Amino acid sequence: MNVMAGPLLSSSREINLSVIGRYVDYLVEEQGVKNIFVNGTTGEGLSLSISERRQVAEEWMTKGRNKLDQIVIHVGALSLKESQELARHAAEIGADGIAVIAPFFLKPWNKDVLINFLKEVAAAAPALPFYYYHIPALTGVKIRAEELLDGIQEKIPTFQGLKFSDTDLLDFGQCVDQNREQQFAFLFGVDEQLLSALVMGATGAVGSTYNYLGKKTNQMLEAFEQKDFSSALNHQFCIQRFINFVLKLGFGVSQTKAIMTLVSGIPMGPPRPPLQRASREFIDEAKARLESLDFLSSTDLKDGNLES
Numbered sequence: 001m002n003v004m005a006g007p008l009l010s011s012s013r014e015i016n017l018s019v020i021g022r023y024v025d026y027l028v029e030e031q032g033v034k035n036i037f038v039n040g041t042t043g044e045g046l047s048l049s050i051s052e053r054r055q056v057a058e059e060w061m062t063k064g065r066n067k068l069d070q071i072v073i074h075v076g077a078l079s080l081k082e083s084q085e086l087a088r089h090a091a092e093i094g095a096d097g098i099a100v101i102a103p104f105f106l107k108p109w110n111k112d113v114l115i116n117f118l119k120e121v122a123a124a125a126p127a128l129p130f131y132y133y134h135i136p137a138l139t140g141v142k143i144r145a146e147e148l149l150d151g152i153q154e155k156i157p158t159f160q161g162l163k164f165s166d167t168d169l170l171d172f173g174q175c176v177d178q179n180r181e182q183q184f185a186f187l188f189g190v191d192e193q194l195l196s197a198l199v200m201g202a203t204g205a206v207g208s209t210y211n212y213l214g215k216k217t218n219q220m221l222e223a224f225e226q227k228d229f230s231s232a233l234n235h236q237f238c239i240q241r242f243i244n245f246v247l248k249l250g251f252g253v254s255q256t257k258a259i260m261t262l263v264s265g266i267p268m269g270p271p272r273p274p275l276q277r278a279s280r281e282f283i284d285e286a287k288a289r290l291e292s293l294d295f296l297s298s299t300d301l302k303d304g305n306l307e308s
């Protein structure tokens with residue numbers, strides 16, 4: 001079972017490559033996370049320039065080599081050409097896979113149109129496993145994943161699986177049910193509902209909270225594998241209590257970065273506009289909640305870097 005995290009690394013609005021090496025060690029040693037999803041939602045991949053995305057990907061590959069199991073690089077972009085360039089680059093630097101979201105300004109209006117776009121990106125890296133990143137709430141492209149998967153391997157021979165970031169468990173369950181013959185990866189991306197997705201056949205998870213709740217989530221995965229469902233549920237409820245709490249305060253990529261800084265002690269920097277840094281009030285409340293849920297002892301919390 002894989003857990004992937006999607007960290008972002010910028011400080012003073014510029015990418016800060018120098019923290020990636022430390023962050024690899026932190027994820028492996030402190031969170032038990034050995035699979036990384038680079039330049040996705042949490043990494044603000046779509047807010048970076050193409051050159052920045054290449055640099056971030058290269059740094060993860062260099063620092064992660066021999067330490068991480070898999071590095072999947074998100075190469076989705078509005079421009080097909082840029083997406084292809086990033087796909088070729090991912091292949092050149094030895095990534096383990098590429099992922100692509102649906103283009104979200106001029107949008108694909110049906111399944112075939114979307115597949116044709118994805119196919120052209122995948123063809124730029126013909127040796128790399130290809131993942132579709134389904135995140136309809138952010139892209140606005142609501143084509144159901146179950147429909148998209150129907151016959152996809154004939155169109156995209158490198159198709160390897162799905163990162164499914166949506167709460168529609170009917171759609172997710174049918175993706176699994178209708179593709180039992182294939183060896184697809186079904187990676188679930190709604191961290192507060194992961195246990196339900198495991199029951200539906202998820203083979204892994206990619207999510208923002210694994211940056212700091214990776215260890216806790218791994219305990220849930222372990223309990224699930226041991227068929228200790230009541231422990232698994234306790235772990236999921238504990239994770240839900242935290243996510244439910246921060247969702248009510250207003251939770252997004254900026255807040256994720258502040259929590260990542262707080263928990264790891266590694267400065268993640270502010271997000272890039274249009275995002276704005278999390279408020280001091282948010283950070284204080286999130287910190288108190290992390291402590292009360294026993295996710296961290298107060299001595300582990302390092303927020304000295306938050307203002308940097």
Ligand SMILES: CC(=O)N[C@H](C=O)[C@@H](O)[C@H](O)[C@H](O)CO
Pocket residue numbers: 041042135138165189190191192206207208209243
């Ligand atoms: C919209 C978004 O950022 N989704 C993330 C992954 O795809 C999740 O990891 C969520 O941040 C998490 O489930 C909290 O709602």
Ligand SMILES: CC(=O)C(=O)O
Pocket residue numbers: 004005006007037039040041042043189206207208209
């Ligand atoms: C973590 C994750 O799912 C993302 O950043 O895309």
